Amino acid sequence: MKILLAEDETAMQRAIQAFLSIQHCEVDLASDGRKAVEMAENGVYDCYVFDIMMPGMNGIDALQHLRGSGDKTPAIFLTAKVEVDDRVHGLEAGADDYLTKPFAMKELLARIHSVTRRSEEYTPSKLTFGNVDFDADNDTLTCKSSIQLSSPEGRMMRYLLLNPQKSISSETLYHHVWNEKENPDADEQMVWIYISYLNQKLDAIDADIKISGEESGPFSLVSNQSNGL
């Protein structure tokens, strides 16, 4: 699991990062809201943990900006304040949960698990990018005509559509599409085969988007026109 932590206090940064690393979470650090927005726009994360009070752009403004551009990544606010207004603003800006400082680390982890689990269940069933519509309930990809995807293809398409134009490593894609317990034989080579399937299928329905990238990755869902094709 990959987490983006926006926090300006060094001691707090270190404590959270140290704890989450032990729990097999990869943590990227941003020291203010502006940096967090920049990193979120370029990277792929499973959860955002933003402090509200930060110099420059605060956590609420940062999240509002990201939600405004269509980012649906689950987010948790950290707040030092006890005021109700602060928590209300945070939730209304699009946060999924909040924690008041001081908090227990294991509670943060439990809340991260809780919001990411919910997001898996509640991602919108209709996703759109370019001229392509994807019905995630039925794994149907539609543009000029429609095509029915297999379930791993559907999971991959959904993940790409939730993170359009971002560079996604083969490994990240693999972990989001295949469950190692269920498919012990699957490996990252599968990623390339499924990328190839999806690209051919996007082409078959005359989509104006495609998945760019070499066999070893990273991959990115992009518009065809942007490459002058």
Added chain:
Amino acid sequence: METNQKNQTINSIYGDYQKHLCEILETLTNRLSKANETFRLKNGEALYEHINGRIKSEQSMRDKCRRRGLPCTPYSALHELTDAIGLRIVTTFREDINQVIETIEHFEDCRIIEKKDYIHNVKPNGYRSYHLILDYETPFEDVCGHTPGHYFVEIQLRTIAMDTWASLEHQVSYKKNIDPKREKLIRQELKRCADELASCDISMQTIRNLIREDHAHENTAR
């Protein structure tokens, strides 16, 4: 009634040109079979899976003329309409269809005058197929009195999966008195099935391409 039937048999809607139609069909079928054989010897894989041909029956042709408001004459059947002679070529993989088209494009006496790509422009019911209309030059006289004469030939190209789907869809279309509610459900399922088959066709083509790439890499490595 009896006289009418007798007249129909004697006076074919295709007139004196009827005798040429079977010959044209046979010539083209043989030529394509030969091309298939040559391709197989060269590439180790066939160009297409199988080929069928038919001359449109008297009855269907007359019905079609009436539907189009045309008189039932050889001119209507052979010049106004283009599907008196029909060929269907069924391929194993999607990209084989392009290969067949390319082969036909090289036939010197054939000119493709129309291409209808229902593989990219899928019909709303899910029908996928590639249609060609050929203008075929023959040594025979045609309905306009020209020698060498020109005859239209319609060719349908599709994969095995598309062909299987089309024959199932045909059954639904020609079945009478189906409960409308049930028919709607069947049509909906047929559409979904068409989209699933298309998906499988593309996956199989992709796997085939991956195998070929691996093969090419091996050969360059040697």
